Amino acid sequence: MARVAEIDTMLVDKARSFIPRLRERGAETDNIRRIPEATIEELKEAGLFKILRPHMYGGFQSNMRTYTDCIVEISQGCGSTGWIVALCAIRELMVAESFSEKTHQEIFGENEDVVFAGVYEPRKCIAKRVEGGYMIEEGFWMFCSGSLHASWGYFGMPVMDEKGKLIDQCLMTVPFNQMEIMDDWHTMGLRGTGSNSVKMNNVFIPDHRVVSFSQALNGNFASQHLRDVPLYNTALFPSLILSLGLPGLGLVKAALEFFQDKLPGRKAAHIGVEYVRDAASTHLMIAEASLKIDSASMHYYRVADDLDDWAQRGTYMDKPTRVRALADIGYANQMCKEALDLLMLASGSGFVYEGNPLQRIFRDFWTLYSHRSLSPNITKENYGRVLSGLESNALRY
Numbered sequence: 312m313a314r315v316a317e318i319d320t321m322l323v324d325k326a327r328s329f330i331p332r333l334r335e336r337g338a339e340t341d342n343i344r345r346i347p348e349a350t351i352e353e354l355k356e357a358g359l360f361k362i363l364r365p366h367m368y369g370g371f372q373s374n375m376r377t378y379t380d381c382i383v384e385i386s387q388g389c390g391s392t393g394w395i396v397a398l399c400a401i402r403e404l405m406v407a408e409s410f411s412e413k414t415h416q417e418i419f420g421e422n423e424d425v426v427f428a429g430v431y432e433p434r435k436c437i438a439k440r441v442e443g444g445y446m447i448e449e450g451f452w453m454f455c456s457g458s459l460h461a462s463w464g465y466f467g468m469p470v471m472d473e474k475g476k477l478i479d480q481c482l483m484t485v486p487f488n489q490m491e492i493m494d495d496w497h498t499m500g501l502r503g504t505g506s507n508s509v510k511m512n513n514v515f516i517p518d519h520r521v522v523s524f525s526q527a528l529n530g531n532f533a534s535q536h537l538r539d540v541p542l543y544n545t546a547l548f549p550s551l552i553l554s555l556g557l558p559g560l561g562l563v564k565a566a567l568e569f570f571q572d573k574l575p576g577r578k579a580a581h582i583g584v585e586y587v588r589d590a591a592s593t594h595l596m597i598a599e600a601s602l603k604i605d606s607a608s609m610h611y612y613r614v615a616d617d618l619d620d621w622a623q624r625g626t627y628m629d630k631p632t633r634v635r636a637l638a639d640i641g642y643a644n645q646m647c648k649e650a651l652d653l654l655m656l657a658s659g660s661g662f663v664y665e666g667n668p669l670q671r672i673f674r675d676f677w678t679l680y681s682h683r684s685l686s687p688n689i690t691k692e693n694y695g696r697v698l699s700g701l702e703s704n705a706l707r708y
Contacts, residue, residue, distance in 0.1 A: 315499075319377040326381035333388025337671060340503035341706045344496060350392060351426075359385070359396055360426055363404040363535060368415060369423035370403065372542055374622075379557055386561025387568070389529040390675030391503030398456045399667035401554035402427035406465060408543045409482055410528045412536040413519045418463050418484065428461035430454060430509075431482065431524060431551075438468050445470075445483070445518040451510045459505035461487045466515075467524060470611065482527065484520045485511070500678030528707055530627030545618050546628035548708055549636040552684050553614050556640045559685075560611055562676045563604050563647045566654045569668050570597065573658075573667050593657060600653040607646035610639040633708045634697045639692030648680050695702045 329350075336347055354360060362378050364370020378400060386393025406418070408425060419425060430452040437448040444626070452466055468481045483706040493508040522533050528548050577587040584590050614636045621628040628636070655662060655673060662669040683689070693703040 312540050312557055315373075317533075318371060319373055319380075322359065322362060322371060322373065322377055323380045323384060326384040327357060328358075329353070329385055329392075330388035332392045333385065333392050334668070337389055340389060344502050345505045346392055346395055346503050348483070351460050354392075354396060355424065359419055360399050361403065361423075362400050363407070363538065363542065365407050365415075365543070368407075368419040371565055372540065375545060375553070375615040375618040376540060376612070379553070379612060382554070382557040383561040383564065386558040387565040389503070390558055390562050390672065390679070391501050393561050394504050395457050395460070396680070397558055398556040399426055399428070399460075401550055402429055402465065402526070403548060404542070404545060404550055405429075405483065405527075406463075406483075407537060408532045408534055408545070408547060409522050409524075410463075410484060411522075411533045414484060415534075415536075417520070423567045424458065425462050425463055426461050427465065427507075428455050428457040428487065431465070431467040432506075433467050434468070436466075436468050438470060438516075439509065440470075441515070444515060445521060447483075447511050447514045447516060449510075450514075451508065452504045452550075453508045455509045456488075456506040457493075458490075458507045458509055463487060464490060464509070468521065480523050480524045482524045483516045485514060485516060489514050498678060500674035532669050541622045541625065543622075544625060544627060545622040546633055546636070549614060549628070549633050549640070550618060552640050553611070553618075553635055554600035555679070555682055556644050556685050557611060559644060559647045559676055559679045560604070560607055562672050562679070563600075563607070563651050563654075566651055566672045566676075567597075567600060567604060567670060568656050569672075570600075570658060572693070587657075596653045596657040600650040603646045603650035603653070607643040607650070610643035610646070616640050630703075630708065632702050633653075634705070637705070637708055638690045638694035641685055641687040644680060644685040645687035647676070651676055 329339040339347055358371060359378060359381060360615060362373045362381060366372045381425050382393055382397045383422050433450060433452050435449060435451040438445045439448055463484060464487050465482050465484050468483045470478045470481050471637065479655050490509045490511050496505055496507045534543060574588045579587045579590060587593050619637060658669055661667060693705050696703055
């Protein structure tokens with residue numbers, strides 16, 4: 312157990328060590344609209360894509376708390392890089408849990424240099440049943456973060472009967488060299504994530520690389536060879552949504568740090584004091600922002616710890632707890648937004664200049680905050696329904 316704790320500490324320390332260099336590469340990351348290759352290679356060398364990968368495939372097989380720590384640290388250096396590590400690493404969990412040993416052997420083999428990208432919601436996917444698997448005649452998925460660095464992908468695939476009625480929503484894995492990546496990620500924020508649309512035409516997917524997503528969401532995993540590893544009993548959907556929110560926590564922590572660093576020398580105007588740090592309004596805003604960040608952190612870490620606790624007990628997290636976990640994530644996202652609003656208001660208009668780190672944080676955070684899966688309103692509504700003795704309206708949780 313001590314060795315596991317040492318490894319977890321080592322991973323978090325490595326993630327923290329990236330902050331200065333990621334900040335130095337921030338402008339480059341935005342300009343080239345992808346993570347610099349030097350950063351990708353350093354992340355691979357540090358093993359930060361493999362936090363949740365099984366030991367048998369060269370991973371650290373850690374836990375959701377360590378994962379959370381690492382993503383928050385990296386995101387304090389760069390929102391785009393934090394987003395990529397968050398999503399690529401959580402896909403390791405998804406693939407490990409959802410697919411069979413045969414599929415894992417095909418993906419990893421003797422090559423541990425694997426990076427995953429993927430999207431579980433297709434915008435269009437025409438899949439035909441053929442001998443031994445499925446032919447994807449036409450598939451189109453938007454927002455495929457990490458597409459420019461991926462070697463393997465997972466994608467949602469609806470399975471229809473002969474009358475066109477939906478039978479199941481499935482997941483498939485496919486080598487990324489069978490995908491076409493579109494250059495359409497021209498955005499306000501998270502510019503470096505390379506979240507391009509991807510498509511495929513007439514690609515054969517063998518049966519062993521197709522699993523039921525609906526079954527996986529309820530803990531019925533095809534990875535029978537990993538059933539005795541607690542990590543791979545982790546509730547899938549809350550983990551996926553947690554991965555989307557955590558970079559936002561790192562971003563607002565960085566915003567608070569930048570605000571405090573600049574505060575001592577900031578002159579005041581029209582508020583009755585010489586320096587901004589002497590104003591009572593500053594004291595109120597920075598205190599409230601800090602407490603909101605703390606509140607967001609407590610909700611995010613409650614999710615991570617609950618995921619670990621249920622997995623360690625060998626019991627798949629029940630539906631009410633999963634709905635609450637999603638509400639925790641949505642609420643934490645809202646707390647981060649309100650904290651950032653306060654810090655931006657207290658910072659004055661200087662953030663509008665290019666090169667001001669707060670501007671990039673603002674753009675990155677708002678791109679993240681708007682993700683529908685992180686919606687405070689939707690997640691609270693569904694939690695409220697469960698608290699009222701009703702079924703959640705969410706199709707997936």
